[in-house]
Amino acid sequence: MARELNRLTALEIKNAQPSSTPNTPRLIADGGGLYLQVTPQGSKSFLFRYTYNGKPQTLGLGSVNSLNLAGARELAQQHRSLVQKGMDPKIERVREKTRRDTAAEQTFQWCADEYIEAHKEDWKNEKHINQWRQSIKDYANPHIGLLPVKDINEKAVMAVLDPIWRTKTETATRLRGRIERILGWATVIGYRSGDNPARWTAHLSELLPKPSKVAKVEHHPAVDHRKIAQFLRDMHMQKDGMGIRALEFLTLTASRTGEVIGAQWDEFDLEGKVWTVPAERMKGQRIHEVPLSQRAVEIIKNIAHLPDEKYVFRGTKHGTHISNMTMLNVMRRMGLEAVPHGMRSTFRDWAADETDFPRELAEAALAHIVGDKTEAAYLRTTRLDRRRVMMDAWAEYCARPKAVAAGAQDTKK
Incomplete structure (x- = not known):
């Protein structure tokens, strides 16, 4: 009975391996509805599983890279308390997020993080996810990261792209597309309105030279x-x-x-x-x-x-x-x-x-x-x-x- 809760240790989490069954995540119970999930690719995160209105539910708590075991147990305890009160942790989390959203203006950096989080399951490639995060961190955030997303205009976008457009053309073109998608997402969510200042056709194409005109083609050195x-x-x-x-x-x-x-x-x-x-x-x-x-x-x-x-x-x-x-x-x-x-x-x-x-x-x-x-x-x-x-x-x-x-x-x- 004493082992129903807190079964996992930090070492067990560190050494946990994916399931031997192909394409099937491995779930390791800590007790009280808290689980460690190990994906087939080896990514690890915490889940909280519970029953609400007679139906099983699963709530993601976060990656082990950003949430330690103690923090996961604390969240699980909070969610168990909500379930005991007849409340759905998923609904309550959405309500809390809505309260946060309306309490402060959303910055570009916050929107970028939310966009990546919302789409990372579709990408299925850790390298691709890291490239998104790194390019935004290195090139976009220093200029517009703390700006309210609703205030980002062509001048702000150009402040990001112009310094690297001719020297790091491939990086800059990919970054422009990523900024466009993040701003588009923010518009759909309701954080901004109007045209997308990062769009290329009939817009930034009038301010920046075509990538093909300035890109330096670098061929990989090869054996004859x-x-x-x-x-x-x-x-x-x-x-x-x-x-x-x-x-x-x-x-x-x-x-x-x-x-x-x-x-x-x-x-x-x-x-x-x-x-x-x-x-x-x-x-x-x-x-x-x-x-x-x-x-x-x-x-x-x-x-x-x-x-x-x-x-x-x-x-x-x-x-x-x-x-x-x-x-x-x-x-x-x-x-x-x-x-x-x-x-x-x-x-x-x-x-x-x-x-x-x-x-x-x-x-x-x-x-x-x-x-x-x-x-x-x-x-x-x-x-x-x-x-x-x-x-x-x-x-x-x-x-x-x-x-x-x-x-x-x-x-x-």
């Missing part, structure tokens, strides 16, 4: 495709390690760094020679099927699959994968300026210069979004076999003997 075979041979002269295996696999699959270092065992069908990267791990938020060459399969098979390890390219600590610096350090030890992401350019140059494979096939291999959803689905399915032929040819090109690699052999098919 004609030297890729020698590069791989030189790389294997180093002491074997997870970074070398990951970098060769990245090269053979023309994948992004994040996709490779986060690769998980259950994504692979080694018999069918296919690696299926789930949508939530892809930049374009679409499932990507990667046909694997025989060498790519061998790389995966030669890595020991340890119990309770979900990552293929595992890190030094249990349950982690290698960092995004691991492969880069391999290239730096070789004295190269090239970066792992540049291998995608190496592959694309090879496909364009040395083969007759269609452009859209190479774009599909790079998981670039081509056309509408119907065309993209077509490329993922009916052209998987054609992409397999291309990736096998790429693997063969990467494994050319030294004498052949030194020549000017034409590998067009």
Whole structure:
């Protein structure tokens, strides 16, 4: 009976792992309706579960990053008291929020936080959420963060964008879109009225140059495709390690760094020679099927699959994968300026210069979004076999003997 409340400890919360059941949050009871929730992605938050009018209800209390165990227990106790009085904690929280809203004017910073909180479940990507928060914090808040959102006009928006529009164009264009969406949300909620001062068409487009006119295109340094075979041979002269295996696999699959270092065992069908990267791990938020060459399969098979390890390219600590610096350090030890992401350019140059494979096939291999959803689905399915032929040819090109690699052999098919 004494353990009905306060079952959890801070250490248990720190060490709590996601559920072994795919796509299912894990709930760990502290007692009295308070639970720790661990999402499949590993995010942790506190929930309060109760019954109101005979129906089960769930109320989110906050992330463990912003709410400690003692604070969560205090909130749970407050909510239990409300339930005992016949009141619904959800309704009471809305009422309290309304009281706060009417008690003070809402600032841009407050609206930005509320907007992100309201949409983060839809984004499903922690990196994307952090990019939103960081860009607002670094560039918007210093200028307009404390301004009442109803008073933000074109002059205020320009104070944010103009200093970085020509020097950090990509960041500035994304920031403009985020400010526009936050102000649009504030208008719908009723915190402001009138036109959106951050809109581009027929508005800021008259005050700022087109991004394409001022943006500095920065290409990722890449290995010349004609030297890729020698590069791989030189790389294997180093002491074997997870970074070398990951970098060769990245090269053979023309994948992004994040996709490779986060690769998980259950994504692979080694018999069918296919690696299926789930949508939530892809930049374009679409499932990507990667046909694997025989060498790519061998790389995966030669890595020991340890119990309770979900990552293929595992890190030094249990349950982690290698960092995004691991492969880069391999290239730096070789004295190269090239970066792992540049291998995608190496592959694309090879496909364009040395083969007759269609452009859209190479774009599909790079998981670039081509056309509408119907065309993209077509490329993922009916052209998987054609992409397999291309990736096998790429693997063969990467494994050319030294004498052949030194020549000017034409590998067009």
